[in-house]
Amino acid sequence: MSSTSSSTSVFTAHSTLTRYGWDEDWADAFAPYAAEGLLPGRVVRVDRGQCDVATTDGTLRADTAFVTPHDPLRVVCTGDWVAVEPDGSPRYVRTCLPRRTAFVRSTSSKRSEGQILAANVDHAIVAVSLAAELDLARIERFLALAWESGAQPLVVLTKADLVPDPVTLAYLVADVETAAPGVTVLSVSAEHGEGIDVLSAVVGGGTAVLLGQSGAGKSTLANALLGEDVMDVQAIRDVDGKGRHTTTTRNLLALPGGGVLIDTPGLRGVGLWDAGTGVGQVFAEIEELGRDCRFHDCAHESEPGCAVLAAIDGGELPERRLESYRKLMRENQRIVAKTDARLRAEIRKEWKRRGAAGKAAMEAKRGRVR
Template structure:
């Protein structure tokens, strides 16, 4: 299907038509050419369990592979579901993953709000599918967090409102969709019911031909949705607790599934925490209306707190900008700055200067106020 040949003088890449359903294309073939010259086989990681590569789909079928040679100390460079790997050919025992190709995109979150380490959840994804259950009250702030990480990954976010059958009133459902659309500018929002199939075909068509990662809290219905998209009961499903609408971690590994309508889906364990990790660009895209307003502020470094000529505060005052959105924007900006500052000395210095500037301005304002009262 592709002209899978290496650069001049190099060996030809093995026939890889069997990898096309998993996302193999001409660009991956070109990137893999140096490894083909070494006699290695291309493959895509389809399952990682507790940080260890378990299964890789290759031209020889699905194999188990040891990741000793690609397990660095940097948690962002460990092998991950969705990676394209170079593995030992048939006859090697054990089989090793010798390298993986440079990632096009990667979905990364912070492992903890108190630490500066990132955790990669999926690699080379085109769509970040954020599953949000309608069985519980919408948490718009959490959706914004997922969206920020989704945009930062380089993938296109898609919000799926699962269990839509639990909202039988069409008008009420439309209001919920509208609330999320306001929270997610530039993002497709789809109400879906895996139980009766409503919306599943639309979502499948949206994801067709690409690699998607399915994200969300436990109990969001990810495994049920994955089964509906795959057209088979591939993922185990457990009932959620009635008391809080949450579920146990049905999915404990990150699995890559081929979808019958085209494309592949990476299902992930439920996420308790959604910490930002160097996601400044993603936050800006989630709050694009605030970023656009900020361009009209009098001062370029406006913090949108009490500065004169602040276009953001003016929009807040006239009701154009909801207060919840601005509060959430400020919160995510601060959190992201703290994470970045832990690993970037320049950012720490900039933050200290900003704190001193604001402190001096506050002190000057208080002294001026006292002077007027005398």
């Protein structure tokens, strides 16, 4: 039997998994494990060395002991496609199929480890509550990680019913759009069902992950997309418009109109993890302007012929955008430098160069004073 017909038969044998994203490419990747008698499945939840896996035999509980590497970025994660033993007590996950995309953030660990939040995601929904003042810098941070993951970002402004004035709402959407070039920005009210049909159409047919702070309305939004109250919801506080933390694990759920949704706990800290490309995508207009700077390594601080600073002086670029860009680039550089000796050396060299330049400038200034 040819490899093509083999993968086709594997796809057909497990076609009930299409509601979880199973396709012919996954069947092709799984074919060698099918020959060993293993079952394909998608991880819908992970909990302390155990995971729930959706298979053609139903949702199975499996142990991940055989696929628990030292690298935290390779542990079994919600959204992974895996090969599971067909029987046994306990059953074991034997391997994970190569991921198409992965959403990763840095942890608060001093070792600067990465933490994978969701795998094989097509759409990253950044939920932002309109019950509180917009934090554009935080939105940009989420978008940098989303772009870096390989998924298509989408910003959803939740609780739009709390902004009854359509003109004010339009201004808020426009503000977010300036911080999210190339990204669709939707305002929705899950309570009233407004905008949910548009969002369902955007994420249907693929895998979407819900991201945001606690109280962003993710669980309410998930329930609206699912058409039933699956996720627990708690009321927002009157003091600051924030909800209490409700989701405690990452859960993958099949949507009634097609596609799947991964709901995640509220993220208090969103540290970058080797997200230089993602940061560049979020600040695409700055990267584009930077190509016209006089110096190819322009830091956009005080260099002559800087096209970015000229754009700020001309009112074409908000200074807030440049400050946010600098902050995220510096943070990302520090994270990468902790695992890249060559980059650490380059950073030290640049610090010395700037220090020498500053010293020379001070001496020249003193000379002029005398």
